Amino acid sequence: xxxxxxxxxxxxxxxxLTREDGKLDLTRISALTDQVAWLVSQGHEVILVSSGxxxxxxxxxxxxxxxxxxxxxxxxxxxxQAKLINHYYxxxxxxxxxxxxxxxxxxxxxxxxxxxxxxxxxxxxxxxxVIPIVNENDTVSITELMFTDNDELSGLIAxxxxxxxxxxxxxxxxxxxGPPQQPGSHLISSIxxxxxxxxxxxxxxxxxxxxxxxxxxxxxxxxxxxGIRVIIANGTREHILPDxxxxxxxxxxxxxxxxxxxxxxxKKWIAHSESFxxxxxxxxxxxxxxxxxxxxxxxxxxxxxxxEGNFDEGDIVNIIDPEGHRIAVGRACYDSDTARSLxxxxxxxxxxxxxxxxxxx
Numbered sequence: 001x002x003x004x005x006x007x008x009x010x011x012x013x014x015x016x017l018t019r020e021d022g023k024l025d026l027t028r029i030s031a032l033t034d035q036v037a038w039l040v041s042q043g044h045e046v047i048l049v050s051s052g053x054x055x056x057x058x059x060x061x062x063x064x065x066x067x068x069x070x071x072x073x074x075x076x077x078x079x080x081q082a083k084l085i086n087h088y089y090x091x092x093x094x095x096x097x098x099x100x101x102x103x104x105x106x107x108x109x110x111x112x113x114x115x116x117x118x119x120x121x122x123x124x125x126x127x128x129x130v131i132p133i134v135n136e137n138d139t140v141s142i143t144e145l146m147f148t149d150n151d152e153l154s155g156l157i158a159x160x161x162x163x164x165x166x167x168x169x170x171x172x173x174x175x176x177x178g179p180p181q182q183p184g185s186h187l188i189s190s191i192x193x194x195x196x197x198x199x200x201x202x203x204x205x206x207x208x209x210x211x212x213x214x215x216x217x218x219x220x221x222x223x224x225x226x227g228i229r230v231i232i233a234n235g236t237r238e239h240i241l242p243d244x245x246x247x248x249x250x251x252x253x254x255x256x257x258x259x260x261x262x263x264x265x266x267k268k269w270i271a272h273s274e275s276f277x278x279x280x281x282x283x284x285x286x287x288x289x290x291x292x293x294x295x296x297x298x299x300x301x302x303x304x305x306x307x308e309g310n311f312d313e314g315d316i317v318n319i320i321d322p323e324g325h326r327i328a329v330g331r332a333c334y335d336s337d338t339a340r341s342l343x344x345x346x347x348x349x350x351x352x353x354x355x356x357x358x359x360x361x
Contacts, residue, residue, distance in 0.1 A: 005043040006164035007126070010036060011154035015171040016235035017052035024056045026087070028236070032169075033091040035241035036131070040097060042245075045126045047161060048099075049134045049154040050088070056080030081135065088133055098130045103137040109156055110276040110316070115269050119160050126161075155219035159226050159268045166223055167244065168216050169235030174254030175217060187252055193225065193259045220256045222271060227262035231255050263358065266331075270316065270358040274329045277318040279309025279336055281351060288321040291328055291359055298350035299330065299357065301342045311336045319352070331356035 012032060019025045029052075039046050054073055057080025067075065085101045092099050102122065108114050125132045136153055151168060158166040175197055178185035191197055197217060213232075220230040233240055233253040243251040263271065283291075287303025299319060311317060312335050319328040330352030332339065342348050 004164075005045075007045040007047075007161060008039060008165045008167065009047045009049060009154055009158040009161065009163045010039075010167045010241065011049040011150055011169060012051060012235055013150065013168070013170045014051040014055055016169050017050070018055040022055055023059055024052060024084070024087070029087055030091055031238070032235065032241075033088065035239065037092065037095040037097060038242055039245070040095075040131070047122065047126070047132050047134065047157060047163070048088075049150050049157060050084065051135070051150050053077045053080040053084050053135055056084045056087075084135075085133060092131065098128075099133050100125050100130050102132045102134040104134065104153070105137050106275070109160075109269075109272070112266070112269060112314075115160060122157075122161060149215060151215050151219045155223045156272045158223055158228055158230075159272055162265075163228055166220075166228055166230045167241070168220065168230065168232045169240065170213075170216065170232065171234060171236050172213070173234045173237075173252040174232045175213060188254050191221075191224075191254060191256045193257060224256035225259045226268050226271065227258045227260070229255065229258050264355070266356060267358050270329050270331060270356060273316045274318055274326065276316050277309075277329065278311035278315040279307065279317045279332070280320050281317050281330075281332075281339070282306050282308070282320045283322070285322050288327060291319070291357075296354050298354040299328075299352040301339070301345045301348050301351050304339070304343050304351060306343060307336055307339045309336060313338075317352070319357075326360065328352075328357055328359045330358065 016032075017025055017029055036046050036048060054076045057076035057078065060079045060083070061075070063072070063075065081101075081103070085099070088099050102118075104118065108118060122132050134153065134157055136150065154166060154168065157163075172180055173187055175188045175191070176185045177188055188197060216232055220232060224230050231244060231253050233244060233251070237243075237252075240251070244253060248255075281299065282305045283299065283303045284305050287299065290297045290303070291299060305322075309317075311332055313332060315332050317330060317332045318326045319330060321327045333349060333351055333353060333356075334342065339351055342351075
């Protein structure tokens, strides 16, 4: 069957790539490599976001003394990333496919220039038939500056690269309307824009990854709001990737329907930037109402009640309503000192222009 050529981001979670003993599942990684190679053979561009480095390195050495969690992760990820990328290199080489390692950190997305630089780099890879294999650089990442897990990273990559489809592979079929193991729980096959499924999601995290289904759902909703299809599926099922594309109705999964209103490239970057924010702009109820209305509105200083944090012009700031909820993220047109001096003033330029403002839904 013929199908539309797509740019697809595939995220493979730790629980998909590891066995019960915590070691890398070589059979599974080989099967998934076969499936990604099939996607490429159908004309699709594929970006692989792969966990598994820490698990891959765990059995390589026995530390001389007990390590704290950060040092342990740094050691195992450094050893494991080399081993993991070598597995991918050898497996894809059997299909005549080239792969490239992309190790990144949260800070690398925090400025527009770095964001665009990463996008350019990965675009060149895709244009030359190279499969980027992306992972967080756990070796040098600091805990408080790390991604929630690779779900967050894959969402950012899908948004940055204007993907058509993001597939999040875990060890469950998708989102259920109750605990997955509980009799009577049903898989939710489709989630529409604005549909709230938070009440269905359990708070437990996976044993190997840092995130859980709550993270997946939150990231999926944000990415779908940017016009990208998102699928959560079970990466331990045989032929899961070809089945999702060729016979989706017969393949268990949860799909987040994309929004028809696609934000600009700048707004996509800002949408994923709340954790990079250097400060907060607290606003009054009138300003909050205007921002959340259907009318395109910039944030004016007259609506700002106070400013928190220290930031420069061009930095990302969170916008907080009178109840203390973050309702928007934006790029500041003033530094923090200037903004403080203009709080409540009329007839000055906006503190956040509409073109650099993302309203959270």
